[in-house]
Amino acid sequence: MGTESIKAKLIANSKKQSQWVQDANWRKKNEEWLDISFSIAVKILSALKAQDMSQKTLAEHLDCSAQYVNKLLKGGENLQLETICKIQTVLNIKLITVPNSFRYNAHYHFDEALIRHIFNEGIKKDSMIANTKSANIVQLTPLKKDYVEAESKEVVVDNNYSMAV
Amino acid sequence: MKIVDTFVVVENSLISVQYDTEVVDELTRLFTLWNDATYLFDFFTEHQNDLTHDFWNEITIEEAVERTRNEAKRLEKKLLEVAESGNTNAEITLSSIFKPLSKNKIEKELEKDKLKGDNRPSWLRIYAIRIDLNLFLITGGAIKLTKTMNDRTHTLVELDKLELVKKYIQENEEDIFEDYEI
Numbered sequence: 001m002g003t004e005s006i007k008a009k010l011i012a013n014s015k016k017q018s019q020w021v022q023d024a025n026w027r028k029k030n031e032e033w034l035d036i037s038f039s040i041a042v043k044i045l046s047a048l049k050a051q052d053m054s055q056k057t058l059a060e061h062l063d064c065s066a067q068y069v070n071k072l073l074k075g076g077e078n079l080q081l082e083t084i085c086k087i088q089t090v091l092n093i094k095l096i097t098v099p100n101s102f103r104y105n106a107h108y109h110f111d112e113a114l115i116r117h118i119f120n121e122g123i124k125k126d127s128m129i130a131n132t133k134s135a136n137i138v139q140l141t142p143l144k145k146d147y148v149e150a151e152s153k154e155v156v157v158d159n160n161y162s163m164a165v
Numbered sequence: 166m167k168i169v170d171t172f173v174v175v176e177n178s179l180i181s182v183q184y185d186t187e188v189v190d191e192l193t194r195l196f197t198l199w200n201d202a203t204y205l206f207d208f209f210t211e212h213q214n215d216l217t218h219d220f221w222n223e224i225t226i227e228e229a230v231e232r233t234r235n236e237a238k239r240l241e242k243k244l245l246e247v248a249e250s251g252n253t254n255a256e257i258t259l260s261s262i263f264k265p266l267s268k269n270k271i272e273k274e275l276e277k278d279k280l281k282g283d284n285r286p287s288w289l290r291i292y293a294i295r296i297d298l299n300l301f302l303i304t305g306g307a308i309k310l311t312k313t314m315n316d317r318t319h320t321l322v323e324l325d326k327l328e329l330v331k332k333y334i335q336e337n338e339e340d341i342f343e344d345y346e347i
Contacts, residue, residue, distance in 0.1 A: 003274070003297055006334055010171065010180055010296065018172035018181050020193040024241050027200065031238070034200075038234055041202035046227050049210075075202035075234075 034076060040084065040095050041075035047091040061090040166326070168333055171302065175248035178259060181303040182330055195291065195306040199237035205230040208308060212317075215310035220286065233308065236282040236289050244280065244291070251299035258299040266292070266327070275334055277327045292323050294331055304330040 027034060048058060059069040062083070071077055088095050170183045172190040181190035189197070198204045209216060209226045216224055224232065243262065251258035263278040265271050275294050278301065282289035290309050293301040305326045307319055314320040 006275075006296055007300055010300075010302065010334070011173070011177065014171040014173045014180050016173050018174040018190050018193055020174055020181065020190070020196060021245065023193060023196060024245055027196075027238070028242065038200070038202055039231065042206065042227055042230050045202060045206045045230075049206075070203070073203045074200075076200065 033078060036096075037072075037077055037079060038075035040079065041073050041077075043093060043095055044087060044091065045073060047093050051091065053091075058087075058090065062086050166329070168330065174303070175245070176252070178251055178299045179244075179248045179301060179303065182305075182326075184326070190303075191305050192291075192303045196237060196241055199233055199289070202230060202234075205233050209233075212308075212310055215317075218310075221288075221310070232284065233289065236284050236287065240280070240282050240289060240291070243283075248299075255298070259301050260295065260298045263293060263295060263301060275331050277331065290323075292327055294327065294334060296334070302330060302334065 044058075047053075048055065055069045055073065056066050059066040062069065064083075072079060072083070084095050087093075167185045168182055169185045170190070172181050172183060173179075174181050174190075174192055179192070181192040183190040187194055206226060209229045213226060215221070216226070216229055221229075247257055247259055247262055263280050266277040266279050270277075275296070278293050278295050280291040280293070281287045288308050288310050289306070291303060291306040293303045295301055305323045307314075307323050309317075309320050311317055311320070314324050
């Protein structure tokens with residue numbers, strides 16, 4: 001039998017279509033959270049093994065079904081934060097951490113001393129210009145009054161300010 | 166084991182076999198397993214002795230699980246990309262990524278081939294029969310941790326599947342599915 005004949009018969013006799021392409025595209029589209037879910041599942045599996053705890057016992061502690069635990073341990077479940085925190089408590093392990101919150105707009109470099117000075121002086125104008133030691137000009141417009149009043153004791157800067165240096 | 170169906174994966178380039186022991190075709194089954202943390206954890210726990218071999222640099226079970234999935238992710242993207250591009254670009258076809266199963270056994274027709282992951286070394290394998298430059302019939306796949314396929318049951322089964330599918334193609338007739346069993 002020639003190659004062309006084999007090709008023709010194979011293609012004609014094959015069903016359309018494999019589930020794989022659909023699965024692969026779904027995995028690609030959801031890659032970011034699937035990566036996290038998978039790594040969490042691996043950490044839980046490792047902890048269960050180390051602590052000699054069954055999936056059934058974990059389900060009882062979490063007050064959920066064994067089927068759900070089985071599903072989440074495959075590493076493809078979009079987990080709720082509440083579930084993750086419960087598992088952390090039950091197994092006494094850390095599954096996720098959040099980077100330290102930052103107080104400054106990461107896109108700009110702020111002169112912390114200058115901003116602290118501005119707030120401490122209680123400047124509450126709609127716009128302002130201040131000179132820095134290096135003669136750079138910092139312009140903040142517009143300035144939300146209520147925001148400044150509420151946060152006047154803290155150095156907090158968000159996107160309500162536009163800044164030109 | 167019998168072949169119950171073949172499924173088109175990518176038109177005119179990739180076809181995947183389904184056996185009566187499974188509910189989906191082989192390509193779907195393999196990538197489902199390689200994305201299943203529990204399956205991989207159990208697999209590497211069972212084959213932990215193979216992981217302790219110097220060749221694998223004493224990798225832990227957890228590392229092996231993560232490594233497998235990451236490699237499977239890349240392999241999945243590559244396979245899909247090449248299968249699609251191979252229909253129009255003669256320079257990048259499935260034949261450029263699949264290699265003969267045995268180094269010294271290049272066959273003119275219906276060659277038994279393998280596709281490896283991109284880790285060096287890699288333990289991921291997809292097995293197929295080459296029909297044409299850019300037409301392959303997927304027979305199965307495995308995590309191969311030993312030097313030869315004869316060393317472990319799960320890789321020996323893959324050898325049998327390759328042979329079964331090759332015979333199926335050679336004698337391809339309408340009611341052929343019932344005739345081939347392992």
